[in-house]
Amino acid sequence: MTAIADPRAPHTAPRRTGLNLEKWGWIYMRVSGVLLIVLIFGHLFVNLLTGEGIHQIDFAFVGGKLSSPFWQWWDVLMLWLALIHGANGMRTVTNDYVTHNGVRRTLIWAIWLVAAFLILLGTLVVFTFDPCPAGAAANLLPDFCSAS
Template identity: 50%
Template sequence: MSGIVVESPRSPASAGGRIAPQYRRNKGKGGNFEMLAWLFMRLSGVILIVLVFGHLFVNLMVGDGVKAIDFGFVAGKWASPFWQVWDLAMLWLAMLHGTNGVRTIINDYAERNVTRLWLKTVLYVACGTMLLLGTLVIYTFDPCPVIDGVSTVSSFCPAP
């Protein structure tokens, strides 16, 4: 028993002889970013709970429930700047929260620096694309469209 050497759990050679990923060995580099990312996950999670449950309550409990969700319902909500900002905040926080979580998983499980670089590049491009498209949909959505020259007049649309 005296010949057995037990590595310190915090040493780079722990975890079955594998060397810890580069980002973990250099605690001085990016330490502040990782702390801010950790804090962002906690704060955005709490805010997302409020945004998502508010969204579900308005969409499912107020009015006729899920049967009432159609183009007119969404158009009526997005005719109000309040709901545009609400849904935009929910979109941005959910995308950034999820992207940060996947970034952490990539850092934990991608062993090669090149693999980590490409996975995070794909992740960031996908996140940016979804944020751009989602923001455009919310702010360029026309709640009072004219289809084939016919104005679809709803209660929230101004008279033609």
């Protein structure tokens, strides 16, 4: 007859050494979640509750915000944190529900490649955005654009 181990007995599996990616992923999710709450509510407050509210949002408003380094970095930080947070969450769900190792590995690589591509594309858009495009109607442009 086999005896059942005492449930209060310490687990005797050998400890792994090295970087614990799951622990750091867990910590990242908590820290980025708190930062995202601050960034998102700040974004919503400025866009919807100040000035004329939602009626102020047009190309000139966005162009004015994205011409400021402060708002560029605010938006890029929000973009990076959100995409990495989302990709890490999708990785966790994939690890939980995909049982075939090859499929799981492929999906996780695809998740991170798509996240990296979107981060690169979004960062380029924010930092290369021209709020004063040539040939645009003057009434759509921000006040700081010269009418030429």
